[in-house]
Amino acid sequence: MFDKYKTRFRRLLSRKQHEHYESESLLNSDSIERLEVYAEGLHDAHNVVYWVFVLYGVAMLLPWNVFITASEYFAKRFAGSSYDETFQNYFSTYFTAANLIVFTYLLWQQSKATCRVDILWPALINTLIFGILATSVVVSTEGTTYFSLTMILLVMTGATTSYFQVGVFAEASRFPPQYIQAVMSGQGVAGVAVAVASILSAFAGSATDTPDEAGVTRSAFLYFMSAFLITVAALIGRVIVTRRPFYIRQMNMDPALLSNSPLDEDEIEEQEQLLDDEQRFFSNNHSDNRSQQQQTELSIFAVVRKSSGLVFAVAYIFVITLIVFPSITALIKSVSRHLPATTSAATTPIYINNNRFLDDDVFVAFHFVLFNVGDWVGRLLPILESMRTFKPKLLVWFSLLRTIFVPAFMLCNIVVSDRKLPVIIDNDVVYFLIVWIFAVSNGWLGSLTMMAAPQQESIRSPAEKSLVGSVMSFSLVAGLALGGTMSFVIRSMV
Template sequence: MSLRTGQLPASVPAHLPCLSLSTPAVAVVSEDDVYHSSNSTYRASNSPHKADQEALLGKLLDHSAPGLQRPEDRFNGTYIIFFSLGIGGLLPWNFFVTAKEYWAFKLRNCSSPASGKDPEDTDILNYFESYLAVASTIPSLLCLMANFLLINRVQVHVRVLASLTVSLIIFVVMIVLVKVDTSSWTRGFFSVTIVCMAIVSSSSTVFNSSVYGLTGSFPMRNAQALISGGAMGGTVSAVASLVDLAASSDVRDSALAFFLTAAVFLGLCVGLYLLLPRLEYARYYMRPVGPAHMFSGEEEPSQDTLGIPSVTPRSRVAHTPPLGPILKKTAGLGFCTIFLYLVTALIFPAISTNIQSMHKSHSPWTTKFFVPLTVFLLYNFADLCGRQITAWIQMPGPRSKVLPGLVLLRICFVPLFLLCNYQPRSHLTVVLFQSDIYPVLFTCLLGLSNGYLSTLVLIYGPKIVPRELAEATGVVMSFYMAVGLMLGSAFAALLEHFI
């Protein structure tokens, strides 16, 4: 499928028929066979990808409100803001995950020569990434459910600003704990860390799903900017980790720089989000639309569905968006999202961070830089490249059978990583790939495929439903993602005990 993102036309033919949520057919009329949606332009063709074009055109066309002209995104200001918000949305989680050396330092009893010899301490140290991943995904699911219920009750700017503030407070707490000697209460520090991770993950989930839902009313390139920004956040954290490891001999100083950077960037995100409605381009797409209405199979949406303000009877307004039509429309993309993130979370970071270099020397490469470079930096950079490619290429389409096929094919990464030099291993003794180049190659392919395919399914989701359901669909797509991450984290914790 070929998509061209560009400036929207000044108007859409008024004779365009309305669509019902329960009707899969798409009615499009244009004098020159060019289809217009609120995010892209599709030129008609007799190619086999026409069904994919129609799938995206299932989103009702965005009519210009009377007296409003479609402004341009001057200097790409809105694109840059969404890209920056994407960085800020995932930067806290990435900083938590990449500070592996700091957590290992804090979770061993520094005042005792026998540090880490206690079986419980050993369990905490060996499986800390899995515990961290589980603590981040389960609260995320609950927060996504709450966010879906609050869409029509709490304004989006309240949810966004509140979640950013909570994340900022947690990072201030982590900054204070960096300088606190926790050697006498290692298990207590572990509990505090898990709780902080759960809170940060919850607030980040509310922030990401709210902003992602907001981009559903914008052209597709803005959703792509937000998702690519998330990958950039991971890349920034990985680069920061390497710089800190190289420049600082004290892991506490390195962690302090990490958490300070995250706190500063969260503050920057607050300022950028407050700036967003001041831009004419953003203000146009953020204009109010009617709340989601409940439709029966025979009813047709009113003019309000097309983004044109109208007076709606209070009895017709749904305080909670209709979940059934959204689930029906996004079922295929939802499966792809869940399986994509299940495979990714199964491997990264729990399995991939425990792959050690085959070289037995005590050089900085094997002892200090192998995991930060070959796991975090390469994965996040490959993930960023995959997401950025979707700015120019969007294939396969949302209804293509190739898309779920590519998603299912990624399960092959699991045995490939396990057959590298994963340590410790008790039951699986075979190390088939006895070279450091293999985990490097597999990590790049894992990140590239995750970035490209996940961005496709996430930008497709809010575009196959009417505009007033775009934000709710964004939350549902985020829910699919959280389910995949939770399942992947749970399976990773189980798998580690059988290796």
């Protein structure tokens, strides 16, 4: 690589007399220093940028996970109000609505090149939000007043999460594909951490004990402080990563240099001409008029058309996931506690043995852990070349194959008072095996589709790569929202 730059310098020095000014311009101390930074940024030293993107993924999903995990705490704080039994519905509806509305606005602005999202600000706002929530644990406000405060903070979090997602995936799309995998892996870590906390909390009590109020409050405080510390870490990571030569090089590279394929002689000559305009490499403002014109003319519909298969695939993957998880899977109980033969609705557990694991609270909590660990494993698989494919048609077919999980879970031991379907899968081990395959396929295919979009041959410019990353992220969120809505239909069919 350094020999290539030496060759370029020799060519510059050998130019004709009328090109002397251009040579001096490139060989002044400032240019040499910038080229040294550019050359130094060929590699992600110590994988610092990669791990910061993993941290971004954790910080991206943690806000919503904290709100749903602290449900017992919120139930106690809202007790006596008109929201004590419906607050989770309000949480889901308002968070998703704020997330999608802001996401849509940001995509529209990004397609016009009038919006450049800096993830520093949403991370800072989330830090303040969780600082307030952690402080509110020791405040005596309850009922409707506390519900109003919580909903304001929740809506703000939904909005800032959209900003954070757009910014992170737009940046990660300019890097090699493993950096999108890093974000997806971080999201998996957040899910695992919350699920493990839930099952530990379940094991701490018994199946019949009412949770201690002081213990619930203490757990909520720890959840909020964990979210606070993670967002602070994301802020620190942001400051560190923006000073890394590898990050600077990737974010300011010319479109032609985004390819990892070898350059031929004509391309080398073209790159030499592009070196004359240093701002194309090193200025975040992209002040080049032609570049601005290209960004202004960027069409979100053209990007969606180029990536239509992957846009559908990533949405469908998460539609199928949210249709049954957790709305259906949380109703599936151990066959040792609820005999499958009682198809009419015997919801009272039968204690045939004293195995704590088979109790409803631990059994359901374990399935959350199993899903989140499997999902995380799936998100790690694309690191291996043998487990990676970026073929849109193949990914679409894989996503469609996951439809089989819907009837599979519906035929498990679902315990509800109005069950209509027979129990065909009446074995706990088989049920957990289905959960595992379901989870791994979700993480694996979700990561692959997100990684594949910026790597398409039709997506060439940095602006398009950033926009397709945002479009895919929006499609993922839309899939979650649609799947959650459709889960009510599936629930009525059980």
